[in-house]
Amino acid sequence: MNTAPLENVPLDLSIEIGSLHLKNPVLAASGTFGYGREFAKVMDLSRLGGIVTKAITLEPRLGNPTPRIVETASGMLNSIGLANVGVAAFARDKMPFLRSCGTAVIVNVAGRSMDEYVEVVRRLSDCPGIHALEINISCPNVQEGGLAFGADPKVAAAVIGAVRSVTRLPVIAKLTPNVTDIVRIAEAVQEAGADAVSLINTLVGMAIDVVRRRPELGGVTGGLSGPAIKPVALAMVWKAAQAVRIPVIGMGGIMNAGDALEFMLAGAVAVQVGTANFVDPTSTIRIVEGLEDTLRERGMGSVKEIIGALEV
Amino acid sequence: MIDTKTTILHQEQIAPQIFRLRLLSPRIAREARPGQFVHLRIREGTDPLLRRPFSIHRVNRERGEVQVLYQVVGQGTRLLSRKPVGERLDVLGPLGHRFEVSEEGGGVLLVAGGIGIAPLVFLCEDLLRGHAVTALIGARSRDGILCHDSLRSGGVTVHIATDDGSLGHRGLVTDLLNAQLEAGREAVYACGPVAMLRTVSALCRAHRISCQISLESRMACGLGACLGCAVKVRSSVPPGYEYKRVCKEGPVFDAEEVIFDENLLSGH
Ligand SMILES: Cc1cc2nc3c(=O)[nH]c(=O)nc-3n(C[C@H](O)[C@H](O)[C@H](O)COP(=O)(O)OP(=O)(O)OC[C@H]3O[C@@H](n4cnc5c(N)ncnc54)[C@H](O)[C@@H]3O)c2cc1C
Numbered sequence: 001m002n003t004a005p006l007e008n009v010p011l012d013l014s015i016e017i018g019s020l021h022l023k024n025p026v027l028a029a030s031g032t033f034g035y036g037r038e039f040a041k042v043m044d045l046s047r048l049g050g051i052v053t054k055a056i057t058l059e060p061r062l063g064n065p066t067p068r069i070v071e072t073a074s075g076m077l078n079s080i081g082l083a084n085v086g087v088a089a090f091a092r093d094k095m096p097f098l099r100s101c102g103t104a105v106i107v108n109v110a111g112r113s114m115d116e117y118v119e120v121v122r123r124l125s126d127c128p129g130i131h132a133l134e135i136n137i138s139c140p141n142v143q144e145g146g147l148a149f150g151a152d153p154k155v156a157a158a159v160i161g162a163v164r165s166v167t168r169l170p171v172i173a174k175l176t177p178n179v180t181d182i183v184r185i186a187e188a189v190q191e192a193g194a195d196a197v198s199l200i201n202t203l204v205g206m207a208i209d210v211v212r213r214r215p216e217l218g219g220v221t222g223g224l225s226g227p228a229i230k231p232v233a234l235a236m237v238w239k240a241a242q243a244v245r246i247p248v249i250g251m252g253g254i255m256n257a258g259d260a261l262e263f264m265l266a267g268a269v270a271v272q273v274g275t276a277n278f279v280d281p282t283s284t285i286r287i288v289e290g291l292e293d294t295l296r297e298r299g300m301g302s303v304k305e306i307i308g309a310l311e312v
Numbered sequence: 313m314i315d316t317k318t319t320i321l322h323q324e325q326i327a328p329q330i331f332r333l334r335l336l337s338p339r340i341a342r343e344a345r346p347g348q349f350v351h352l353r354i355r356e357g358t359d360p361l362l363r364r365p366f367s368i369h370r371v372n373r374e375r376g377e378v379q380v381l382y383q384v385v386g387q388g389t390r391l392l393s394r395k396p397v398g399e400r401l402d403v404l405g406p407l408g409h410r411f412e413v414s415e416e417g418g419g420v421l422l423v424a425g426g427i428g429i430a431p432l433v434f435l436c437e438d439l440l441r442g443h444a445v446t447a448l449i450g451a452r453s454r455d456g457i458l459c460h461d462s463l464r465s466g467g468v469t470v471h472i473a474t475d476d477g478s479l480g481h482r483g484l485v486t487d488l489l490n491a492q493l494e495a496g497r498e499a500v501y502a503c504g505p506v507a508m509l510r511t512v513s514a515l516c517r518a519h520r521i522s523c524q525i526s527l528e529s530r531m532a533c534g535l536g537a538c539l540g541c542a543v544k545v546r547s548s549v550p551p552g553y554e555y556k557r558v559c560k561e562g563p564v565f566d567a568e569e570v571i572f573d574e575n576l577l578s579g580h
């Protein structure tokens with residue numbers, strides 16, 4: 001008698017990451033969605049859980065030499081570099097549109113030095129309409145000979161601690177998979193005050209043009225993304241989710257709702273979708289719809305029932 | 313919206329490795345302008361993963377038809393060439409910026425290398441409304457000379473060059489350029505290999521004739537979001553260059569602004 005028809009069950013896709021409330025757990029990943037505007041032509045952005053912007057640095061950056069991308073088996077390599085308009089132009093020219101999208105705006109922050117991260121975060125914290133910051137610690141640390149900030153637990157913790165102390169916005173530490181043990185990095189940034197971790201960034205990779213005997217990318221090596229990296233990403237997300245108390249945001253090769261469910265079962269509270277946006281620009285929306293269908297089919301009230309529900 | 317399911321109306325091989333594809337898409341046919349391109353998803357699944365960009369070769373607005381002229385060079389184009397009539401194809405477009413055509417009706421010159429003829433045929437339809445059009449078409453051999461008959465019957469003066477001399481002038485298409493530029497032209501439009509575009513650009517600069525070129529670059533999104541398709545262009549502020557997106561500010565560029573460095577020349 002009191003069993004409502006399935007289609008009338010209110011579906012709750014919302015999730016919380018600290019003080020960050022998301023209407024659903026599907027975010028567009030940094031660097032694959034521009035500053036949102038380009039995708040407004042193909043979809044209703046307000047249906048997204050959120051948009052993570054391209055990395056923002058203190059000064060404008062031109063980015064890496066060309067060619068910048070090459071397709072590889074079930075994936076792609078990119079060597080875009082940190083091409084972006086700089087924090088001042090971002091706040092002035094890009095934020096008005098992002099603010100009007102009706103979705104959470106998460107700004108990805110990059111830097112070459114500790115000071116740069118801190119200064120970018122300080123400036124973004126004064127800019128209205130930003131819901132959270134994602135600190136991209138995969139960048140090379142110029143002061144430390146180019147080794148990524150995120151490659152050493154102490155350095156990673158120092159960056160997160162430093163930005164933590166200058167902002168009240170939720171801080172998400174975005175981890176690089178190019179490390180011996182990503183769990184140690186996740187634990188270190190948790191101790192330093194991160195509100196969440198997101199992983200994985202791209203895996204270092206390379207492709208060679210045999211005829212010309214040259215690397216395919218102007219930057220010689222690049223970052224591998226797409227379906228090829230999904231099993232690696234999933235294992236890292238699962239391990240990190242076991243080890244930390246803070247929420248884990250999972251990504252790496254997610255193409256459809258089934259992939260997103262795998263990450264959520266492994267313990268991710270939310271997912272980011274990157275390379276899939278290039279294949280089908282409406283991927284994010286299809287994944288939201290796919291998650292809704294799954295909840296409906298399984299008679300689940302909330303997407304939270306899926307998170308970490310993996311049985312091993 | 314720029315995301316469309318189209319239907320393959322017809323596909324035929326017109327020369328070795330060269331195919332003409334006709335798609336049904338009334339919206340793209342209506343909106344497309346010469347120089348713009350479409351971004352095709354070859355098939356579902358992850359192999360190939362990324363879309364493939366192709367210039368819009370012709371449109372027929374009454375019939376809602378869009379044509380692509382392409383060369384089989386790898387796996388994506390090979391799979392495309394095997395697609396049967398009636399199959400649905402996921403197409404983004406029209407994307408990018410068009411060739412600019414001036415209202416003044418002077419003589420204009422087209423320079424095409426190989427498959428680079430594809431977007432110039434669409435442009436020609438626009439140009440012929442008010443301009444005398446001459447086309448220089450080059451390829452390795454006569455098999456690679458495309459569309460010359462239809463251009464001629466449309467009223468275009470056509471000159472041909474082949475590397476092996478099997479049709480027209482034996483040598484490069486740019487060998488024919490000086491004589492044409494000396495005769496004076498209002499504008500030049502070129503599409504083809506980067507080395508050819510570099511020569512065309514240099515000669516046009518020497519003759520102070522405005523030149524627009526259509527560039528290719530590897531693309532991911534095609535929408536201006538990923539910055540993967542960047543090409544180096546001159547800039548008045550240090551360091552003297554910046555990057556523009558082939559999919560957004562391009563694929564048509566003013567030849568003056570493009571920097572023909574080693575990276576561009578060895579691009580793909
Ligand atoms: C704006 C634009 C317009 C184009 N118009 C046409 C056209 O009208 N007719 C035509 O035959 N070709 C055109 N091309 C080139 C066409 O996109 C490539 O030939 C095609 O992508 C090759 O795919 P493939 O899988 O067969 O080759 P592969 O070499 O296997 O492709 C591997 C990867 O490299 C990329 N790639 C390879 N060659 C090129 C290239 N020349 N330009 C850009 N990306 C490349 C592919 O997209 C793919 O991501 C155009 C390219 C651009 C950027």
Ligand SMILES: Cc1cc2nc3c(=O)[nH]c(=O)nc-3n(C[C@H](O)[C@H](O)[C@H](O)COP(=O)(O)O)c2cc1C
Pocket residue numbers: 029030031032054055078080082108136174200201202224225226227229251252253254272273274275276538540
């Ligand atoms: C073209 C491109 C640009 C990217 N730029 C950034 C960036 O600026 N900052 C960042 O943290 N990650 C960046 N990434 C990494 C993605 O956000 C994501 O972590 C990675 O691609 C894995 O997800 P995917 O397989 O779904 O693409 C970029 C990825 C791609 C493909």
Ligand code: FES
Pocket residue numbers: 530531532533534535536537538539540541542557558559560
């Ligand atoms: S292909 Fe993504 S910006 Fe041009």
